[in-house]
Amino acid sequence: MSAAEAVTLATVTVRNDHDVFAMRGMGREVAAAAGMSEQDQIRVATALSEVGRDIVSRGGAQESAEVAFLLEHKDLVVAVSPPPGGHSCNADGVKMALRLMDEVKLGDPDKLIMRKRLPGRRPPSVDQIRAKIGTFKPVSALDELRRQNLELASTLEEVRQLNTELQETNRGVMALYNQLSVELEETNRGVVALYAELDDKSLRLRRASDAKDRFWATISHELRTPLNSIIGLVRLLTGSGAQPLGTEERHQIDLIGSSAHTLLDTVDELLDMAKAESGRLDPHLTLIDLHRLVEDLRLSLLPTADSTRIRLTVHLPPPPQRVLADEAMLARILRNLLANSLKFTEQGEVALQVTHDVATGEIIFTVVDTGIGIAPEHLAHVFEEFYQVPGPAQLRAKGTGLGLAYARRLAEAMGGTLELTSVEGQGTTATLRLARLSDVPVVNRVLIADDDDDFRAHLRRMLTGLATYIDEARDGEAALRAMRATPPDVALLDVMMPGLGGTALLQRMGEDKRLHTIPAILITADPVKHHPDLGVAVLGKSALRRDTLLRALQRVLEGKGGPV
Template identity: 55%
Template sequence: MTGDLLNTVIRDDRDVFAARQIGREVAGAAGLDDLDRIRVGTALSEVGREIVAGAREAHITFRMEEPSGLVVEITYSAGEGGIPPAGVTLAARLMDEVRHETALRTITMTKKITGGHAPDERTIGEIRERMATVAPAGVLDELRQQNRELAAALEDAQNHRERLLRLNAELEETNQGVLALYNQLSEELEETNRGVVALYAELDEKSAQLREASEARNRFWATVSHELRTPLNSVIGLVRLLLGPGGEALTEEQQLQVELIGNSAQTLLALVSELLDMAKAESGRITPELTPVDLHELAERLRMTLRPTSGAEAVRLTVDVSGGPRVLLTDEVLLSRILRNLLSNALKFTAAGEVSMSARVDEGDVVFVVTDTGIGIPREHQQLVFEEFYQVPGTVSLNSRGTGLGLPYARRLAEALGGTLHLFSTPGTGTSVTVRLPLVMEDTPQEG
């Protein structure tokens, strides 16, 4: 929407003062604030002075144009030389847009209205009526008005300056607080870093001590095992000589006593071997030797070997590995020790009922399960039984007291074979131990 508000002509300096006044009034009627009114009047004054300085006259038209702006169009006549750019340059700093078309001798200046809404026809008509009643002020009156505007601008500038000084003071105070906080945080961070460094040094020292203790323990087990093996083997050899052919005849009581000595020596020798294997497993020095193992033959040997240890006929030992592979590629010695320890442990703590071992294939693993109907293990002790030499308080073996190495030893060997060992038990009902090993089968040649 376009609407002309007012037209005027400037020919001399007196008209320039009048144009300044009229521009200010038109801007106020169009809805511009005081500062924008001053900007419009000053821009008209500066451009008008440059025009009349070259013996020219100019026609000025005020109108409202979309988008929501007051447009001042100045068309000037030909004069002496070109218009100096100073006035137009200053006007460009005061108005939102200034276009100087020298070929058409036209200068167009635009000032946007705050809020972005142009006045309607009725409002434009009211502005025209109001401008028609505005009488041009005299030179002195306009100078007074300019002085008042200058004084207001200086006062406003002073207020801005004072406000900026206050803001700078507040900012400086804030910066000092931030700097103090930064210094405090830096000191605390440095202190924390020193504590962390000291903690790391202490941890390194503790780790070194633990490594030394572990190495010392492994050396101790190796030394003890070596020192015990020789006399135990000697005892076992002497027992065989006494009980074997060619020796002097023993009474029944003497033969029983010698057999007890031999059995005790065999038990101690097995315990020494377990201790040595435990030390090797902890240090990672057990290297499984994979060979084809016939699970059915292994299970039958275990059944025949352990059947006498079940004692009374009230305990039944059953072994069924038909659900597993016929041949498994693994370390036969380690697997035998795992299963023998689990079965021996189950028989040891089962007074009546059944001890069974089964095997099956499950998700790429072979799973061995040893269950019994023995005394069971309370829940709070089911993780502790995997600690070396730990024994559940208040439990006594039916045949002989355990050493507390069976389950830890079996778990270490299962891990050495790349598998896992888990236990589930209910007091008074029994215990179930599950060993899961990677399924690696050996191809067997077909008969034909």
Template identity: 45%
Template structure:
């Protein structure tokens, strides 16, 4: 342990305090030596966690600490009264799960009296060392912090969003230029191959030169693919933070406790909130795709409480059912053997399948159930009474960016990444994702998992 007293401690008592603590988070991160994007990550993660804890549990105590074990880092703790109902904590953890991606390490400390979210961000190598003298000086400087107005924080977040969008556009242009160069290179490789193929029998040196050239081009293509994956991951992270902030500001401004709005203002803010939520969904899908393509996803097996997983999904997915003609049914899992797998990956798979069913079901129901027929596997089944999928497209829906075409799909927004990502995760878990569907009648997705992940 480092033994340093806290750098700063503050309390979130009302909704407006969320803006103040976001500002404190960014200023403390800057003072301790974190770089610009890391400052935004800390501030965004803290404001999201603080807002959710305040809404569900009550006043939140936020503590900033400088730590040196095992590396120099900034630790931020958000503590609130423990809930009387365990389901409240489950729903809360599901709500703040997105903020987890913005921090390097994350843990939950749950005691009978308090719930504490502890987040950490490591300092860059170029930052000044956290000596006792420097920490004392930081603590003295941070005591003078005074929060600004919410409008000023809103303007700053807009500026951060614009900067992220400009950077994304620059990356996109760079990727387009790279793709053009790759296409030109491929044409050159094909021309070279056609030219040399007639001389293969006459000279072995031509064959060697050709394969050397092809190996070089293949290496460049692999580099381009890796660059694309890094681009998706970086842009998704940087865009998610300001979009999440916009959603939080819209909720605050439209809150009944805020200043009254005209009907036109409320309509415009609703449009802004809806557009920001759509953009956040797209960014999350790109982030998931980048993680899967990078090969950095490794399952962490543990015993899974399916009742808790189903309960959390029942609570979080119900808000997505926008049509009164559609009912979400999550059956209670009973009499099942113990399942040992990665709970986070499993939850993401089921969430993607339920989202897909809700999106394409106009009336009837979307149902989640668990089935055990003996043996060493367990089936998790998502059925819907939606539009169904034609037989010739049932395999293509698992291809990245592919979307079924037809009149029934008009007005449905998506990127075509949910089902491919779900199948990738199921494969990592040692299972299989299958589809049965009849056009116009509905679809059934079955996740077959081993009881113990191999």
């Protein structure tokens, strides 16, 4: 509502101190009639007193100011037309009014407009307000002073009550704080006890792991000797210089020899599993002729397949075809996969297919069978040690449940992956991805800086075939020393390391003339999106794969950064 729509409720002329008291009283009466609370009535009256005092102190005896009380929509408006000389926004009265009223501003010309909002409920009508203030009579200064003293006493009583309530609240807050402090202290004691228990369990696990490693090392030694003796005796009994044996005798001796070979292979698998867990299963990489390797496997496995019911087929790309891998490890993996497929396939086909993934430069070995398949609830457990998929009793008796777990360990040791898919009643597909198809590494020298020994070993296996030389450092300072001694072509830096982390290490490298040109890849356990583009490639630890690492190396060598 504009000023033109405002309705005048009352007017007061101010010339002297007595008029100031009258204006104050009128302001309080109007505020009360308009439905304001007692506190708002006091605020309006006080603001008018301060402004009136300024008017009297600045004007002469003959000067006067007109004060109009208006109702504008839901606002009580006080318009003060000043005497000659006007008002000053820096005047003490105006400053006080700014604190007490909802709005104070100077109109034109120099008219002071003070505004106070009425309560949210519907205000009385103009006629009702005029009727209430029509009986107002100005009081003397002493009466006004007495009224102010009563207001002050009332306000002090309210302050005292508020102070009492505040003290009660403070006591409640302190009681709650003390209770929370006790609970927090108890929680802290529980956390400390939990950490102590975890440390104790970690120590027990390390001791158990060490004991297991010692057990496998001992058992492998103790079992190998008698098993090799049994195998040697079987050869003597069935060799060309041995005494003639009957058919049943030769069959029984062959069974003894076969069982000894099986047991010896199991001991070797268990020992290699222990080595893999401790990070000591290091592959010896060479360039392997795939055609020769696969043909040897096919010929060795043909006697185990019923050629009348099962076809064993091999599909290879045209020669020459070579792969960088540990020949013994690769042969064990493929033999394991093919033997499993032949064992669980009653009729149909077992096929080995070798392909080259151009995008990642990997060799893919796929073993597909038309066997009994694996139910979905068992498929997630097939790579667990000693786990055997439920099936016919005669098939379960042929295995130990170590084959697939052992094969995956070997694949990971060579920086590859082994996955299994299956449909119950239709067959199983095993997919092995291995080293890049090339005898030329992507990079000559790589430095790995990470405080996690296991993750460094994991990265080292992934870099097999991608890098000629691999250096390692446990922290940022050690990485700086290694880089200054032998600058790498690429640095893999863990973001979170004790002392000097990956990003701080990058800054130190940038300040060194010898190191500032070395490309770097940040490795982080956090989501990659949480790290800004620092001009380097950024990899997440949780989903790191060989193909992802390869792309990152190619990007930084091309001078590209950012998340991979």
